[in-house]
Amino acid sequence: MRSVSVIGVGQTKFGEHWNDSLRDLVTDAGVAAISDANVEGKDVQAVFGGCMAAGRFIGQEHIGALLADQMGLNPLPAVRVEAACASGGVALRMGYLAVASGMYDVVAVAGVEKMTDVSTEDAAVALAGAGDQEWELFNGATFPAIYALMAQRHMLDFGTTEEQMALCAVKNHGHAVSNPYAQFRKAVSLEQVMDSGYIASPLKLLDCSPLTDGAAALVLCASEKASKFTDKPVDVMASTQASDTLALHERETLTGLKATQVAGRDAFKQAGISQKDVDVLECHDCFSIAQIMALEDLGFCRKGTGGKFVEEGRSDKDGEIPTNLSGGLKAVGHPVGASGVREAIDVVRQLRGDAPKEVQLKDAKIGVSHNVGGSGATVVVHAFKRGF
């Protein structure tokens, strides 16, 4: 297995794109990434795309072929992967594998979802397909309900408070103000989150990530050939994935994601680093409790202490592990098939020094992205480091 580098990134603005179709989003993100990577279409040898539920959202499957078609890359092999909200992360991992194996030198990876062409109710049902349709959705459990169960148990077992969860949203919204690609470039106060109304107790509206249209793309290259295209390659140090039961009730615990623990442990091992070495983290905060659990499950703090960790500012920009400086899923938005790629892109931006100046870290060398599918049945973790 050889070293792989990210040589270009691109994305659309995340939000409600009333005048753009999934195809437009894919094209815009793909062209941005290819242009940033300084490659031409002919340099790209394969395409890997993440998309969760285009069949339900827009009546279109066969998204791999659509990506190649829209990006003008026929007859290249194009592969769509689906792992619910981890579709983008798994696509990135498949692209990584394809280059690391020596099969290809340059591949494009994209993630996309167009979620606002259906009613909110239909979107909720489509998204519930990420969980266990027979045991959860059939019985009425939508995703906010499932994460609310985790939050309730976390509060009961560890004394985590609604305020601590709300502070995740406050932090993320604060970061997103400077992010030109974010759906919500608007700070919110603790009071606003606390007063935003219960969706599924204890989760309130502003604890939840929104429905979002958007696409994100990046270009991977064998590290040994990256200098041909860029003087700022970012190297992939680790690419790991783990699975767990689809249904929440079948797990040993509700207060953590075993798949995050396994994929995280494997990633740190593969990268040869410890948590202390990580300068920046983009974690999967589809709900505020998810950020707290991610910080614990990835080992940045002990199980049960995530709420306090956030409250004490230890995941802030100037804290021990600056987390979701982009604004996270909460404020950047969460086009489910795209988020895994977008998270990786925001880590790459920090390492290249390309983040908005309000959130740019000084001299960040190593970053981690963390992408969750469903309520944790798939988790993908990537570690990156500056290659320049």
Added chain:
Amino acid sequence: MRSVSVIGVGQTKFGEHWNDSLRDLVTDAGVAAISDANVEGKDVQAVFGGCMAAGRFIGQEHIGALLADQMGLNPLPAVRVEAACASGGVALRMGYLAVASGMYDVVAVAGVEKMTDVSTEDAAVALAGAGDQEWELFNGATFPAIYALMAQRHMLDFGTTEEQMALCAVKNHGHAVSNPYAQFRKAVSLEQVMDSGYIASPLKLLDCSPLTDGAAALVLCASEKASKFTDKPVDVMASTQASDTLALHERETLTGLKATQVAGRDAFKQAGISQKDVDVLECHDCFSIAQIMALEDLGFCRKGTGGKFVEEGRSDKDGEIPTNLSGGLKAVGHPVGASGVREAIDVVRQLRGDAPKEVQLKDAKIGVSHNVGGSGATVVVHAFKRGF
């Protein structure tokens, strides 16, 4: 890239499974393959699954995690790929890549679809998501209509006849009589096909593959370690894939699939063989015209001569290239996410000498499987040879 072998295969009966869910099908096929491979769950390191439209058919996405869950393989990485009717073939290719790269020694590959839980109309709409939703389905073009256009043009340009197409169905049904896994173990006569009523002229009911429930699975292993598990490994000689436009009207020609031509050419090159070396072929005959075009596009006969080639018996069991001895998609059935894996399995059976005695070839050494997504926007070709 190191050599990869198929060490075990398994499938469910294809047909209408009123008492089994997608989960049951996956479990049955997975357990059969793992058992045939003589591996235990702990030997398997990753899972790759093909499934086209479970979101539309059963309201369930996140099929990779479901596979790992149902097969008792958590926390292994599990990846669902979707490429319409080529989902199974692409899953096989991803599994091949994962082993060839050296990342894993043993992986499971599965394909599955549960299509009969919705109305035929809803199934037709779901399947049309394999084509171009905006340009084709929106304007009323379902899949039989799209393939009928290809057939019409093939008849016009080359004089291909409805009888020649019908003979593909006659041949396939004849083969399926001995296949215990086939949906239709029933011979049909030329008259029966010709009298079966137009679905989309010139395609008649018996020119079309059916809606089917079913799953197929196989186990891949690094060839250097295959002897630990089996004394009948079948080696993967080539694994190739190509893309084309989603929409038929955007292509240079209607009478052939460019993606088959590209993937086929690449496969023969990768395997270092010519068409003459191939002892057995499983090709993607979702409609009878598709078998004729596949024989041409893969180079077994010249463009335009496929109808005559079939008519003259040159694709029969005792012909130049025995084709679809299983019964093909036409008679085995076509659970869209599973067919690509099933095709490979039937080639493996021929090479191992495990096919039903009525269709078993003597001393077949090299076989090819060919899997098409949509109307040809994705094509995957695999070449196999006896490894013993």
